[in-house]
Amino acid sequence: MARFGMVIDTKKCVGCMDCVVACKTENDVPDGHCRDWISQRLQGEMPHLRLTITSERCNHCDSPPCVTCCPTGASHVQEFGKVVLVDHDKCIGCKACLAACPYGARFIHPDGYADKCTFCMHRVERGLAPACVDVCPTRCMHFGDLDDPESEVSRLIATRRHFVLKPDAGTRPRIFYLE
Amino acid sequence: MIELLTTRHNPLVDPTLHVWEWQIPVYLFLGGWVAGSMVLTGYLQRQARAPGQSSVSDRLPWIGLLLISLGMGALFLDLEHKLYVWRMYLTFQPLSPMSWGGWILLLVYPVLALGALATLADGALDRWPRLAAFARQLQSHAATRWLSLANIVVGIALGIYTGILLSSLGARPLWASAVLGPLFLVSGLSAGAAFAHVIAPGHAEQEQLLRFDNLFLMTELGLIALFLIGLLTVGAVHAQAAQLLLGGPFTAVFWVLVVGLGILLPLAIQSLMVAGRIPHTVIAPLLVLLGGLALRFVIVYAGQYSEWISP
Numbered sequence: 001m002a003r004f005g006m007v008i009d010t011k012k013c014v015g016c017m018d019c020v021v022a023c024k025t026e027n028d029v030p031d032g033h034c035r036d037w038i039s040q041r042l043q044g045e046m047p048h049l050r051l052t053i054t055s056e057r058c059n060h061c062d063s064p065p066c067v068t069c070c071p072t073g074a075s076h077v078q079e080f081g082k083v084v085l086v087d088h089d090k091c092i093g094c095k096a097c098l099a100a101c102p103y104g105a106r107f108i109h110p111d112g113y114a115d116k117c118t119f120c121m122h123r124v125e126r127g128l129a130p131a132c133v134d135v136c137p138t139r140c141m142h143f144g145d146l147d148d149p150e151s152e153v154s155r156l157i158a159t160r161r162h163f164v165l166k167p168d169a170g171t172r173p174r175i176f177y178l179e
Numbered sequence: 180m181i182e183l184l185t186t187r188h189n190p191l192v193d194p195t196l197h198v199w200e201w202q203i204p205v206y207l208f209l210g211g212w213v214a215g216s217m218v219l220t221g222y223l224q225r226q227a228r229a230p231g232q233s234s235v236s237d238r239l240p241w242i243g244l245l246l247i248s249l250g251m252g253a254l255f256l257d258l259e260h261k262l263y264v265w266r267m268y269l270t271f272q273p274l275s276p277m278s279w280g281g282w283i284l285l286l287v288y289p290v291l292a293l294g295a296l297a298t299l300a301d302g303a304l305d306r307w308p309r310l311a312a313f314a315r316q317l318q319s320h321a322a323t324r325w326l327s328l329a330n331i332v333v334g335i336a337l338g339i340y341t342g343i344l345l346s347s348l349g350a351r352p353l354w355a356s357a358v359l360g361p362l363f364l365v366s367g368l369s370a371g372a373a374f375a376h377v378i379a380p381g382h383a384e385q386e387q388l389l390r391f392d393n394l395f396l397m398t399e400l401g402l403i404a405l406f407l408i409g410l411l412t413v414g415a416v417h418a419q420a421a422q423l424l425l426g427g428p429f430t431a432v433f434w435v436l437v438v439g440l441g442i443l444l445p446l447a448i449q450s451l452m453v454a455g456r457i458p459h460t461v462i463a464p465l466l467v468l469l470g471g472l473a474l475r476f477v478i479v480y481a482g483q484y485s486e487w488i489s490p
Binding site for chain 2: 068069070071072073089090092093095096099100101102108111112166168170
């Protein structure tokens with residue numbers, strides 16, 4: 001069974017926010033909210049500065065605190081692809097998952113339920129890539145099965161230096177950033 | 180130097196997480212207060228009592244029903260998907276403290292209601308003979324023993340869960356402490372004892388409740404110290420979270436309202452009351468209640484302010 005993940009090459013990402021716009025359009029994300037976003041990290045001291053641009057979203061963690069804290073089972077790990085999803089009809093809007101997510105990946109949809117990135121499962125089930133991956137003009141984003149050693153994402157992780165966000169939080173995120 | 184610029188715009192998430200408003204600390208305070216009242220009710224019910232002698236344990240179930248209903252009302256106001264609240268009771272999620280809490284609250288009501296029913300004198304239920312007979316059965320020695328045990332067990336579960344609820348959300352370093360469970364339980368016991376002291380009918384019971392409350396307040400001080408020591412020693416992220424209360428933006432309200440006015444001052448006043456140096460006053464119990472409420476507000480708000488500092 002697949003275990004979907006994403007690999008994003010920070011050397012190629014220019015922070016154009018096409019992924020953000022594509023996600024909002026594809027998933028009809030309401031005004032004032034977003035399922036993915038761009039962060040810029042400026043590190044070092046002048047003149048030795050390093051700028052890292054990261055396209056961020058729900059990390060679909062292997063150990064997702066948003067799922068364990070959910071009182072109704074609305075937040076769950078889907079069997080197909082081991083993707084973390086929210087069943088809108090089960091969500092009571094208690095916001096425990098928002099408080100439990102160290103990445104701030106969730107928000108309350110104006111209709112009252114917790115919402116976040118789904119890895120565009122409606123597209124992936126039809127054999128397409130997530131909208132953000134599809135539109136990236138620099139082709140810095142890669143999506144695939146982390147359990148398949150022959151997949152592009154597995155090969156990139158095996159051959160390139162990479163990092164994940166907030167590894168100390170112990171959530172085992174499945175979005176990897178190439179350095 | 181690390182400068183982090185984020186261009187996302189989830190209004191409830193940035194720049195710091197703030198998803199829980201006044202409803203949650205108010206609920207946690209009222210829940211803890213009820214928890215403490217239930218444990219005290221259970222304890223007092225197990226004490227020998229002369230026939231006809233009244234006890235504050237006859238009044239606490241009624242107060243408890245009122246307080247827990249207010250707390251549940253606050254909790255309901257916080258929900259964003261209110262019409263779906265019944266979904267909570269179609270499942271039990273063993274890893275979710277909130278699911279445990281939902282079911283514990285479902286146990287609290289019948290235990291309090293039975294306790295309240297048992298306090299009704301025969302005359303009050305004349306129009307409902309079956310209910311009157313049931314109330315008389317509840318007043319029997321065996322039923323009282325079982326009901327008192329249920330009060331203690333459910334009260335402890337309710338009090339501890341209100342703290343574990345927060346500490347299970349590991350994304351907030353300030354909450355990542357198992358001490359929060361016992362701390363909120365003891366704070367609830369303190370609030371329960373302080374309030375019970377005010378409405379207790381007999382002087383001896385008042386004295387006993389004051390001694391209890393002083394013990395709870397001293398225990399609470401110790402647990403707060405353990406809470407801070409734990410955060411300061413476990414790692415950099417948690418130590419930074421502790422700084423919110425040790426020089427950061429929540430320092431003044433924590434040390435003045437929670438520790439100073441909510442624990443130390445009432446402890447001093449109540450110690451003088453126990454020693455017979457000053458007459459009984461409602462000021463100290465009111466301060467204890469204020470401190471308990473402030474504790475929940477500080478922990479809930481500061482916890483949401485804390486986050487993992489690694490990029």
